[in-house]
Amino acid sequence: MRIPNFQMERMQSTWENLVEFDMSESGVRPMTLRGLVEMGLGLDNALDMPLGYSQSNGTLPLRERLAAIYPGSTVDHIEVTNGTSEANYLVALSLLEPGDEMAMEIPNYMQLWGVPQSLQASVRTFRLRPECNWEPDWDEFERAVNPRTRLLYLSNPNNPSGAVLSDEAMRRIVRRCEETNTTLLADEVYLGAELEGERTKSFWGMSEKVVVTSGLSKAYGIPGVRIGWMIGPRSLVATCWSQHDYLTIGPNKLSDMVARVAVAPANREKLYARTRAILSDNLPIIAGWAAGFGDLLEFNQPRAGAMTLVRYRSSIPSIDLCERIRTEQSTLVVPGSHVGLEGYLRIWYGGRPEYITEGLRRIGVVLRGVRST
Ligand SMILES: Cc1ncc(COP(=O)(O)O)c(C=O)c1O
Structure with missing residues (x-):
């Protein structure tokens, strides 16, 4: 059986725990067991299960x-x-x-x-x-x-x-x-x-x-x-x-x-509300960051999910750009080519605001050195 590499997952599995900032994620920062216990998870029962x-x-x-x-x-x-x-x-x-x-x-x-x-x-x-x-x-x-x-x-x-x-x-x-x-x-x-x-x-x-x-x-x-x-x-x-x-x-x-x-039912709604709150709080951070690049970046407003697609106006292939961001800034981003769309970066914004802000700053350092076309 010949199976092609799942490029994005392979890149994430290789680097996500080694870089200082993982901006390649696609979900909101995860719930903890404690949070789930507060929603009714009976950990004590689990101990005897x-x-x-x-x-x-x-x-x-x-x-x-x-x-x-x-x-x-x-x-x-x-x-x-x-x-x-x-x-x-x-x-x-x-x-x-x-x-x-x-x-x-x-x-x-x-x-x-x-x-x-x-x-x-x-x-x-x-x-x-x-x-x-x-x-x-x-x-x-x-x-x-x-x-x-x-x-x-x-x-x-x-x-x-x-x-x-x-x-x-x-x-x-x-x-x-x-x-x-x-x-x-x-x-x-x-x-x-x-x-x-x-x-x-x-x-x-x-x-x-x-x-x-x-x-x-x-x-x-x-x-x-x-x-x-x-x-x-x-x-x-x-x-x-x-x-x-x-x-x-x-x-x-x-x-x-x-x-x-x-x-x-009640927990599902609570979890969805938590996700929505995280995303709504963070969206202005990434939208504001992208606006700071003028014509170089085109921000794409998502309706759902914890990632955005940002189009960049430069001829550098997205894999090369992401490789520079990883090696120069220890920050992982998904190149558009890994999701079928060259000329874009897929950037995560579902984490803690301070983490997202620093991850974006690092991406920006490399982007500022990229020549616009
Ligand atoms: C559209 C889509 N389907 C499935 C998955 C994998 O989901 P799971 O972690 O539930 O296996 C992902 C992960 O990013 C996804 O984006």
Whole structure:
């Protein structure tokens, strides 16, 4: 099996714990166990809990709480996984065969760029257009999603642009999937991380062709427990569960317990509110910083998520620019080319204000030495 490097994750795994400032993150600063205890996590019970295997597709109480979030679903529509990434992986493993085609929007989280290639499927892309509020280029979309397409992957809210699809765009995407008999994999891990305005609508329930993935890592602010889930047609979820048996069997028991607390309705709202407060407090810091560069930088206001895309007007490739920022300033930033969009930097703003301020200052030192074109 030949699998291309997942460039962004590889760069992060290599450097994130070695640099002084990691500005390559994409979630808000994480919750602590103490914070979760304050929300009802019974740590004392955990001390006596036998650390055996957990229910491999997620405990019934957890799947019941998740089912309550997605109207019309039951526990059999849901599978709990080790992070959203495992849910995405299982869907691709279950659906794609050698010679199949899949489609994905660009820019994006590039997991489902590499995985299909390892399954000998080919990937067709279509662009989200910054000049049109990051709506898809519909001509490219219709070429990419065609009767040969087995699977379409998108992230909404989108990583890295922070854009949210309009209702009309969502309907158009679903219509096309139905016409072409394509399964839509909607990764909604940033749903709930909106800065303001209404909550992002879920694709769940729009069609039998939809499978949604999500997890605790972003909007909930709890990436370290590695809990994600998928919600989709029963038969697809059943196949994914079979794949899961071969892969990791199931998520760990302590994490399932944490997840039951996090997704309880009142706690979910509290966690979303915490995320929103962190993002709203920090956005002016990064917006103000970008404005200080005049024409060199173009700031892109996200609607959701803890990262922004900043376009820079210089011919230096984004990988080279980020390499300079890392080596000269011990600061890690995601180059646009790692998310499918050259000429941009993806910069995190979900941390403590003083951390973000210093990380940005360091990025700025290198940017000021870059010649504008
Ligand atoms: C769109 C998207 N999906 C999935 C993931 C991975 O999520 P998890 O940590 O839940 O596996 C990320 C991480 O950045 C992401 O941005």
